[in-house]
Amino acid sequence: MKSDVEQDLQAFWEAGVRTVDEALDALIPSGQGVGRLHESMRYSLFAGGKRLRPLLAMAACEAAGGTVRDAVPAACALELVHTYSLIHDDLPAMDDDDYRRGKPTNHRVYGEALAILAGDALLTLAFSALAKAPLSAEIRVRLIEELSDAAGKDGMVGGQVMDVDASGAGLADPARLADLHRRKTGALIVAAVRMGGICAGAGTAVLDRLTAYGRAVGLAYQIVDDLLDVAGDTAFHKLTWPAVYGVEGARRDVERLTREALDQIGALPGNGRYLDALARFLATRER
Numbered sequence: 001m002k003s004d005v006e007q008d009l010q011a012f013w014e015a016g017v018r019t020v021d022e023a024l025d026a027l028i029p030s031g032q033g034v035g036r037l038h039e040s041m042r043y044s045l046f047a048g049g050k051r052l053r054p055l056l057a058m059a060a061c062e063a064a065g066g067t068v069r070d071a072v073p074a075a076c077a078l079e080l081v082h083t084y085s086l087i088h089d090d091l092p093a094m095d096d097d098d099y100r101r102g103k104p105t106n107h108r109v110y111g112e113a114l115a116i117l118a119g120d121a122l123l124t125l126a127f128s129a130l131a132k133a134p135l136s137a138e139i140r141v142r143l144i145e146e147l148s149d150a151a152g153k154d155g156m157v158g159g160q161v162m163d164v165d166a167s168g169a170g171l172a173d174p175a176r177l178a179d180l181h182r183r184k185t186g187a188l189i190v191a192a193v194r195m196g197g198i199c200a201g202a203g204t205a206v207l208d209r210l211t212a213y214g215r216a217v218g219l220a221y222q223i224v225d226d227l228l229d230v231a232g233d234t235a236f237h238k239l240t241w242p243a244v245y246g247v248e249g250a251r252r253d254v255e256r257l258t259r260e261a262l263d264q265i266g267a268l269p270g271n272g273r274y275l276d277a278l279a280r281f282l283a284t285r286e287r
Contacts, residue, residue, distance in 0.1 A: 009277040013055060020054045023076045027129060040110045040118035045083050048101045053078040053188055057196035059274035060210050066200025073133035074143055074195040080126035081151050082188060087119040142198050150191035159184025166239040177244050186218030209264040216261035220254045221282050258283040
């Protein structure tokens with residue numbers, strides 16, 4: 001039986017997913033677009049993703065004194081960028097994956113050319129959605145800046161380049177490993193909580209706490225991913241936390257990082273219980 005905290009998080013999660021899915025559906029209506037472009041975009045966007053980054057943005061907005069609704073434009077933009085990155089990561093030139101979330105990857109269904117273009121369209125739509133959001137001009141600009149920095153050369157894209165370039169000589173480099181994880185996975189998670197705070201009108205002190213929370217959760221999230229890969233015997237053949245620190249060391253780091261994230265929540269001005277529950281859930285998830 002689930003605890004009250006687990007039931008509360010599940011209710012928040014389900015409501016958040018519905019809210020974001022409705023908004024995304026309005027941004028990319030079915031049956032429209034050039035050729036099969038919208039179909040390809042929607043195929044990956046509605047393929048059963050957890051909507052973690054949108055949920056973090058909405059939870060952070062509440063913790064900073066705002067409401068879930070205040071963060072919906074940011075939440076949608078984050079999911080659009082995340083989905084584009086998955087489509088491109090799966091391409092033959094990158095990870096060359098045939099399946100994502102139990103379904104054939106976008107390029108296996110629509111071909112490489114349309115998959116690339118669908119990813120491009122999702123990325124540009126994210127910034128269009130923020131530019132047209134019913135928010136003040138100042139907040140729109142700040143959100144666009146946060147997302148572009150997280151997604152670009154010094155964030156997610158830069159991390160992917162590091163991953164592509166990783167070689168046997170770098171498999172035991174702790175500094176490179178931490179930098180890769182913070183860029184490839186962590187940057188968008190930090191952006192999610194910061195964007196939620198910005199939507200709530202948070203000041204510097206609150207954003208600093210959200211940033212610290214996001215950095216800790218983002219790194220812990222990727223370490224857990226690395227640990228889950230151990231079962232498939234893949235984690236020791238590439239640049240991962242268990243390959244550098246061992247399985248037990250990786251588990252200790254997840255616990256430490258989760259404590260660091262939780263330490264930031266108490267001083268936030270709003271309702272931080274969902275940030276708390278998300279950090280704990282992500283540290284103990286099994287998939």
